[in-house]
Amino acid sequence: MTVQTYHAPRTREEAVALLAADPAARVLSGGTDLIVQMRAGRAAPSSIVDIKNISAMQAVLGNDGRYTIGAAMPCTGLLRDEGLCKAWPGVVEAANLIGSVQVRNRATMGGNLCNASPAADSVPALIAAGATVLVVGPAGMREVPVEDIPVSPGKTSLAAGEFVAEIRLPVRPPRSADAYLRSIPRTEMDIAVVGAGVSLTLDEAGTCTAARVALGAVAPTAIVVPEAGAALVGTKLDDAALDAMAAAVRAACRPIDDKRGTAEYRTAMAGVLAKRTALIAAARARGEA
Amino acid sequence: MNAPEPKGKFRVVGTRPVRPDGIDKVTGKAIYGPDFVTAGMIQGAILRSPHAHARIRSIDTSKAEALPGVKAVVTSADFPGQSAKIIAAGETSSSLQNIAATCMANGKVLYIGHAVAAVAATTKAIAEAALKLIVVDYEVLPHVIEVEEALAEGAPILHEGMITKGLDPAPDRPSNASMVFTLAGGDVDAALAASAVTVSGHYRTAPVHQGYIEPHACVASWNADGQGQLWISSQGHFDLRNQTASVLHMPSSDLRTYPLEIGGGFGGKTGIYLEPVAMLLSRKAGRPVRLTMSREDVFNASGPAPGIVADITIGASEDGTLTALKLEFWNQAGAFPGSTIHSGVMTALGAYRLPAYFARGWDVVSNFAGTKAYRAPGAPQVAFVVESCLDDIARKLGIDALDLRLKNAARPGDPGPTRVPHGAIGYVECLEAAKAHPHWSAPLGPNQGRGVAGAFWGNYGGQSTAAVALAADGSVQVTTGSPDIGGSRASMAIMAAETLGVPYESVRVTIADTGSIGYSMVTGGSRVTFATGKAVIGAAQKVIATLVERAASLFGVEPGQVEWRDGAAHCLDGERAGESLSISAIAGKAGQFSGPIVAELAVNPLDYLPAFAVHICDTEVDPETGNVSIIRYTTVQDVGTAIHPDYVEGQMQGGAVQGIGWALNEAYVFDGNGRMENPGFLDYRMPVASDLPMIDTVMVEVPNPAHPYGVKGVGEAPIVPPLAAVANAVARATGLPMRQLPLSPDRVWAAIQAAK
Structure with missing residues (x-):
């Protein structure tokens, strides 16, 4: 592992200039994927641009019910923001399933997203949450839905010189909550065989008025399944609605057979997990959990 | 918990003092294999095969040699020619040719990760860059991984000309089966035919790795005068020295070998991989050379435990008395012959009374790293088969699983696996303790099941040397050649202190290099506390004899009139009767006698x-996902006498956890090219702490009368039952047979789906 140059810019503009100047540069935030890949010889960037020293890159900012999370905010840091934990328990729990505590003290949601693994835990939760990211680059800034960042395993839609600076979570209506579950053979320190994120809103009668369902590790990227969310809207999450939602989830799966699970198992688990996740989110929305 | 109360019989044995090596280990000061540095040392790196099976047409190292900073390049051409002579290789034996070929491929590569060349350079980066400049021309050959593929008609043969040993008549054609081992007695087919019930099953397990945290590493220095030094972390630096010296055709005494602290071995650090390569690099470079494996290298190129394919039938009468056992199993031995079929066969026959039996193991080679000993080598796989089948018998007859085992358990005097009668064994006591344990009768919830399994493990004695020396102040230096893997410094100090009658804290234990004490064989067969312990106790007794002799002289009486008690010589007779001389009073007067008080003893007990x-294992199975949770686990074991109960319990817990990992998720996963897809701890899934409940331990003490303190080996037996205990628990939770390991969620889920 040899790196020619390490940069620690103080501003977004500086970072953009450095990234634009070296097409083989890589962004470093927590480094829990990048450093591992470099040590294994799977990544050999000519320079590294560490974004942690840029202002607000390691902060959580709440403003009128909206949250802005710096792209280099470590996952365990999210746990310290009570308001965020209350508003987005599913996002926070997803980010805090990654690796071990030691890994999460470094690992970030920005890095989890831009590493573009289909099994990234925080990504389905962010997609279900309707999160967007602020991308900065040579042409200025743009706000992009989370699901539009990864395009295939290891590849993002970011253009040369661009990087993700912020993750943005929208205002929560009353009686809204989210949840994330994953299937792993162990209890921690593992990679999702399937991940499911659900975010939903109930009315005062307990009827679901809005729902987003997103899945990880069942396709080349994390995916949102609009049909699954639609199956919940207008219901009280009775068995028939959950079955319909699970069927929509399974229909959207395009997994592969690999060392972590068969396609058949992944597809079946996506349905099981989506149901369980929806029930946790609904219980949270009702204030029961 | 459940530690035996101090019995009053012993003063130090059975207590739980702090281990002498503990502070260095928890503060990071201890020097392990990859930590060691010596003056002028340079870095080595190894080029490994990308093919599972290929002939090496040529190797061109010229570009690598020309790279600035490169000091040496080595291939198999630098190794001396090897004979087919069989030598000890840790817990098994192997031919010199195969030992050398494990270190460096000779003519053919037999697995992905097989070493083909090595470089030493001034930096690791230069050494690795040089590897990329080595050109190897391979003729890729078809490969085999599974036993069935390896034995199929027309399968590619790994070792040309290899004829299966142990069959009569001998086969007339070469195959990938290196050897067959059979033990049989009585007419097994007739006994099965006459049995009231019989149960059969076809079983399979995957290769698994010991998973020690410390990778293999060594530093070698080979001087121009032919003498060399090795610094290694191993389970036995004498045996690794002998193997290295044999491969390099040098006298053993020319290769002084220094033990470093070992970060786990479990049988996997009983053979050589890097040592001769580092030596050859050092000789060429004129500098000490370090070689270290990466985790990926450890998985791909050190020795996992074999997978197994097995067919079993057990017969019983209506009351559950076993009538016959018929077992045939095929070990997936990896690239070299010599996997653990003998102990597998013994395992099948050691624990129960069997009027008729036939147990046969096949050693079958295929294209992954040659397997090596792993804690009770060969036993867990076979115990999985036998103890699962016994559970089927119990269910079929409606007999309690422990009662069935109690009814048939081997007792002292019963024939052992080779028909030598069992001595003072404690299986019945273990089964009774398990039955009496609250765990066995605790209620179970929905989707939960309770499994039980027993274990026999033969243990071993073997050669050890120990020395005991007294300083002038009476403090005690114990020296052995057995590395401290599981707390042996503490247990040796306890036994020496008990024997001498001195405080534990006044005894210090050193693990000496090969130039400083006589031979001790590798740590294996749970032998060190027993055999090296006997050497330490015997040497301490010789020291006592000298102390008594000198005290008698000082008292002016005959030695027979002096008693050694509580660390002092007591005069029993004459004018000075009732007086005593402490150990320091006698040791301090060494100048008046024939010199310092030292005794050395070599043993082979x-x-x-x-x-x-x-x-006993309780599992809960998630019927929708197939995830298995271990919710309660109790280990019961006959430990002879627990010298240091903390470390005995630690062995019981550690063995259980390794076995649980083997049962649930650990497996080598190969792709179609014979490449291991999971050579790292992310996807080679050993259990993590949150996967496990507290492992409860019950030590049953049935002492070995042949050991002064009753020691029996304790380190290996605890990995033997868990595979079957877990599988039996999952089978009872789901109502479905679980005959293939690991019981990963997708496999358990598929079984549940198939039964719907």
């Missing part, structure tokens, strides 16, 4: 006894 264990 064969009066060891086997260990027996019973494990």
Whole structure:
């Protein structure tokens, strides 16, 4: 592992200039994927641009019910923001399933997203949450839905010189909550065989008025399944609605057979997990959990 | 918990003092294999095969040699020619040719990760860059991984001309089966035919790795005068020295070998991989050379435990008395012959009374790293088969699983696996303790099941040397050649202190290099506390004899009139009767006698006894996902006498956890090219702490009368029952047979789906 140059810019503009100047540069935030890949010889960037020293890159900012999370905010840091934990328990729990505590003290949601693994835990939760990211680059800034960042395993839609600076979570209506579950053979320190994120809103009668369902590790990227969310809207999450939602989830799966699970198992688990996740989110929305 | 109360019989044995090596280990000061540095040392790196099976047409190292900073390049051409002579290779034996070929491929590569060339350079980066400049021309050959593929008609043969040993008549054609081992007695087919019930099953397990945290590493220095030094972390630096010296055709005494602290071995650090390569690099470079494996190298190129394919039938009468056992199994031995079929066969026959039996193991080679010993080598796989089948018998007859085992358990005097009668064994005591344990009768919830399994493990004695020396102040130096893997410094100090009658804290234990004490064989067969312990106790007794002799002289009486008690010589007779001389008073007067008080003793005790264990496991199976949770786990074991109960319990817990990992998720996963897809701890899934409940331990103490303190080996038996205990628990939770390991969620889910 040899790196020619390490940069620690103080501003977004500086970072953009450095990234634009070296097409083989890589962004470093927590480094829990990048450093591992470099040590294994799977990544050999000519320079590294560490974004942690840029202002607000390691902060959580709440403003009128909206949250802005710096792209280099470590996952365990999210746990310290009570308001965020209350508003987005599913996002926070997803980010805090990654690796071990030691890994999460470094690992970030920005890095989890831009590493573009289909099994990234925080990504389905962010997609279900309707999160967007602020991308900065040579042409200025743009706000992009989370699901539009990864395009295939290891590849993002970011253009040369661009990087993700912020993750943005929208205002929560009353009686809204989210949840994330994953299937792993162990209890921690593992990679999702399937991940499911659900975010939903109930009315005062307990009827679901809005729902987003997103899945990880069942396709080349994390995916949102609009049909699954639609199956919940207008219901009280009775068995028939959950079955319909699970069927929509399974229909959207395009997994592969690999060392972590068969396609058949992944597809079946996506349905099981989506149901369980929806029930946790609904219980949270009702204030029961 | 459940530690035996101090019995009053012993003063130090059975207590739980702090281990002498503990502070260095928890503060990071201890020097492990990859930590060691010596003056002028340079870095080595190894080029490994990308093919599972290929002939090496040529190797061009010229570009690598020309790279600035490169000091040496080595290939198999630098190794001396090897004979087919069989030598000890840790817990098994192997031919010199295969030992050398494990270190460096000779003519053919037999697995992905097989070493083909090595470089030493001034930096690791230069060494690795040089590897990329080595050109190897391979003729890729078809490969085999599974036993069935390896034995199929027309399969590619790994070792040309290899004829299966142990069959009569001998086969007339070469195959990938290196050897067959059979033990048989009585007419097994007739006994099965006459049995009231019989149960059969076809079983399969995957290769698994010991998973020690410390990778293999060594530093070698070979001087121009032919003498060399090796610094290694191993389970036995004498045996690794002997193997290295044999491969390099040098006298053993020319290769002084220094033990470093070992970060786990479990049988996997009983053979050589890097040592001769580092030596050859050092000789060429004129500098000490370090070689270290990466985790990926450890998985791909050190020795996992074999997978197994097995067919079994057990017969019983209506009351559950076993009538016959018929077992045939095929070990997936990896690239070299010599996997653990003998102990597998013994395992099948050691624990129960069997009027008729036939147990046969096949050693079958295929294209992954040659397997090596792993804690009770060969036993867990076979115990999985036998103890699962016994559970089927119990269910079929409606007999309690522990009662069935109690009814048939081997007792002292019963024939052992080779028909030599069992000595003072404690299997019945273990089964009774398990039955009496509250765990066995605790209620179970929905989707939960309770499994039980027993274990026999033969243990071993073997050669050890120890020395005991007194300083002038009476403090005690114990020296052995057995590395401290599981707390042996503490247990040796306890036994020496007990024997001498001195405080534990006044005894210090050193693990000496090969130039400083006589031979001790590798740590294996749970032999060190037993055999090296006997050497330490015997040497301490010789020291006592000298102390008594000198005290008698000082008292002016005959030695027979002096008693050694509580660390002092007591005069029993004459004018000074009732007076005593402390150990320091006598040791301090060494100048008046024939010199310092030192005794050395070499032993080869064969009066060891086997260990027996019973494990109880509760699992909960998620019927929708197939995830298995271990919700309660109890280990019961005959430990002889627990010298240091903390470390005995630690062995019981550690063995259980390794076995649980083997049962649930650990497996080598190969792709179609014979490449291991999971050579790292992310996807080679050993259990993590949150996967496990507290492992409860019950030590049953049935002492070995042939050991002064009753020691039986304890380290290996605890990995033997868990595979079956877990599988039996999952089978009872789901109502479905679980005959293939690991019981990963997708496999358990598929079984549940198939039964719907």
